[in-house]
Amino acid sequence: MKTIKKINKYLVEHYPLIWNTRLVWMLALAVILHLGFFIAGFLSINSQENVAAHYTLSGFYYDSPALLIGSLISIVSLLLWIIYYLKNNAFKSLYPFKKGKLFLQFCITFVILFTNITHYYSYKKGVVTKIKKLYDWNEIDTDIKKFNNAAIFFLKNRTNYDIEEKQYPHPFPLESVSTDSKRFLGVRIDTTKPYLKYNDKYYQFYKLDKDLIAKDIENNAHAFDDVYNKKEYAVDRNPFRYRNVYDVTPFKNLFVPNLYNYSQEFIDYGQTNTDSKKRVKDYYNLLSKKDSNSIENELKKFFVLAEKYNVKHNLNIKDWLYLINLENDYKYIINIKDRKPDEYQEEKFRYSYFKLKTRIDTIAIPINISKKEQLYYDRFQKTEDRKSILKETEYEEYFKEVPYCDFGNLKTFFKNVHSSYNTKFDVDSLYVFIVMSILVALLLFTFKTTSIRNILLSAVAACVVMIFGILIIYILDKYLRVDKTIGILAALLINISLVVLSIIGLTRKWKKGFVSILFTLAQFAIPLIVLFSILYYKQILSYPQRNKDPYVLWFDEYGFWFTIVVWILGIFLYSKSIRNWRAWTE
Structure with missing residues (x-):
């Protein structure tokens, strides 16, 4: 306790601003809390079940008691800090307060708030560190490839075995169009090129000529909507112009769901396009052998993986090989269930197997x-x-039992392990924390420079302005039927007016309380001006240009930081003039 008093005495004598804001102690508290949350995150992971407990790494914090505990700790610690922080005011107390320190006080307040509400990052870091300690990615990646190799035999979804899903060999993959009516031949299907009939239905398979599409878009850019850029329709809406048709008669037997058509990736985390192409070729080569022993070896590899990763199933080699249907050239028979049936379902389903x-x-x-x-x-x-x-x-x-294979949260497990080794910083949460910290810091800053009465009056004024703005937009839309661009322009002009009036009020020395309200509103209007400006700019552009305009693209990339810089600059300019404003008579 004596050490704390000595430090406080030294700070108040040499660094009164740091003493008043309790910067040293709040940063120390923040470090302790971040360390505590890191340890908590680290200890929360002990098994595969823990890793798969949440769909994303963020969920370990936001979907657990950690969020509530972290929020309560932040609220309690910051409320106690605010109580002590607001006890002293440079305009009311006799401690040194040099020029420029007012804005610095705002910055310190922001840092204290930000560091004491961002426990999420430390908790997530603890989770990621523990996952990387428990699991080696090279081993996990090898097992994912083994799962993917066996996935063709999981028989989970009949549609995955349709010919539209086929990726190999050439000319696949293909797009298709079909009709069951002769009337639509020549409308949906180009009858001048190969097509075939199967089960009273007509089919045609093709690939889109992307080069021709790109050329037509370039030559007729004004006539294309972005929606059609990747489709087959041009200005003349000719459905056949961009089709390179292929004759798939040799594959007619695969029109019925068949294992030869399967190309899905069971688990794609960390897998490249090269891995996918190789796997599809391996599927084809394995099936083409028509060797039950080779297939049986793949099934045995799966049993090893299933035991390693706690995959629940009742599969056996004999029944599984029958369902694979090698004797009938791999024609799809029936699904393997996703989970163990209960007694009623067992009785209901067993006659199908x-x-x-x-x-x-x-x-x-x-x-x-x-x-x-x-x-x-x-x-x-x-x-x-x-x-x-x-x-x-x-x-x-x-069958003695209805076959099932329940993978549970296995994909989530692999997803979280992959995310741990390929972490992407959660920028969206950072934006939220920064905005929250600035808003609260600005409120405290306003209270320090004015009074609670002016803050409350500013809140009332803000509500009046919002009501006034909403009424204007409603009238423009309801009665004048103007474009919504005018509503955005009206909101922009209202916010610009607040800033302009606050500057005029300061230079003309309007009534002190009124200027205080204007300046308070102006501080919150600055970021809205930036946002409404870009919204208005987007609206006056044509639809295709919105995704190409360099200013829009730049704002999409850096707009948040630009808005924050403009906002902070506005607060800085306000802090420079506040000392003169405080000297005015009431």
């Missing part, structure tokens, strides 16, 4: 049969005594 078997029945030939009946029995092989026939009968052998 069976193997078609054949057996040889011995049937005695009746005595005194007619010639017609004799002809029937002569069709079958007879026993040695010629008194019975051997008849092959087909029957259904039901």
